[in-house]
Amino acid sequence: SGSVSIIDNLLDLFNDVTSITGVYDNGGHSGLIRTELGLLPPGDATHQLAIHIRNLKNRELLTRRWTGDNGFSGKRPGNDLLALAEHIEGSHSAGIKRLEAFFADYVGRVMPISDDNVDLKINFDDGSYRIGEKEIDELTQGDPKISSVEFYPKLPKANDDALTQISNADLLLLPPGTFYGSILPILITPGVQEAILSSNAYIPWFCNALNPQETRDYTATNFAIKLVDVLGRGIDTGYIDNKKYKLPKSYQD
Numbered sequence: 001s002g003s004v005s006i007i008d009n010l011l012d013l014f015n016d017v018t019s020i021t022g023v024y025d026n027g028g029h030s031g032l033i034r035t036e037l038g039l040l041p042p043g044d045a046t047h048q049l050a051i052h053i054r055n056l057k058n059r060e061l062l063t064r065r066w067t068g069d070n071g072f073s074g075k076r077p078g079n080d081l082l083a084l085a086e087h088i089e090g091s092h093s094a095g096i097k098r099l100e101a102f103f104a105d106y107v108g109r110v111m112p113i114s115d116d117n118v119d120l121k122i123n124f125d126d127g128s129y130r131i132g133e134k135e136i137d138e139l140t141q142g143d144p145k146i147s148s149v150e151f152y153p154k155l156p157k158a159n160d161d162a163l164t165q166i167s168n169a170d171l172l173l174l175p176p177g178t179f180y181g182s183i184l185p186i187l188i189t190p191g192v193q194e195a196i197l198s199s200n201a202y203i204p205w206f207c208n209a210l211n212p213q214e215t216r217d218y219t220a221t222n223f224a225i226k227l228v229d230v231l232g233r234g235i236d237t238g239y240i241d242n243k244k245y246k247l248p249k250s251y252q253d
Helices: 002-013 028-037 043-052 056-063 077-089 092-102 160-168 179-187 192-198 220-231
Strands: 018-021 109-112 119-124 129-131 146-152 204-206 237-239
Touching (some): 002 043, 018 043, 028 043, 028 077, 043 056, 043 109, 056 077, 077 092, 092 109, 109 160, 119 179, 146 179, 160 192, 179 220
Parallel strands (some): 018 109, 204 237
Antiparallel strands (some): 119 129
16 A cells, blocks of 8 residues: 555665554454454554565565465455454554564554544435444445544544654654545544644645545545644645645645
8 A cells, every 4th residue: 555655665764663553444354353353453553564574574474365265365364463462462552562572673663543442433425324444445436425434432542652652753644545444533533633733743645646435536635624624733745646736825725
């Protein structure tokens, strides 16, 4: 994905890079682990953990998927490894730290935004709603447009270590990614906006180059307006896949 590519290149230049990951997925292999074992979905974290492993041969332990005509096909054993570490250590963030210590060629940090097991509530412009992040992935052209996302059945408590990293950061990079399923849920986690506002970090933003169904018909300005509203402050630089496009100063025009 776009965020993985950007972070991979950043780690070639800097050692002090922290990836903040979401914990609200409920689809695929991660969703199965969450439903059957009651653990947090490991997929986002294992993707980022793999990038922070700088030895490509060791990285493959987290990225390789099973193949063949069997029940394991398409699943990543790396997800099970992190799930096991979480089970042993008692929390998602502690499980990640366990794996970070395992790889000698590991650079930077990965931190989940929360250790709480909550879902996303996806609100649509026709007044309807659906529960679960996977509902975003299953949207079709005929579905109503997303108006907002919130948490269900309760607000999660943010990971204190992640908030500290955000507050102390020199640069807070907003990568491309699933807008309502990945980017916004991290930003609307209680305490994150306050941590961002307390920081003096420079904020560059990489606009999505593709529009899936969740943000169909969105322009760069649509993305920017929503981000600025959630951040509580402006974006310092926007990277957009269109040489002729310039963000208006007010984000409103």
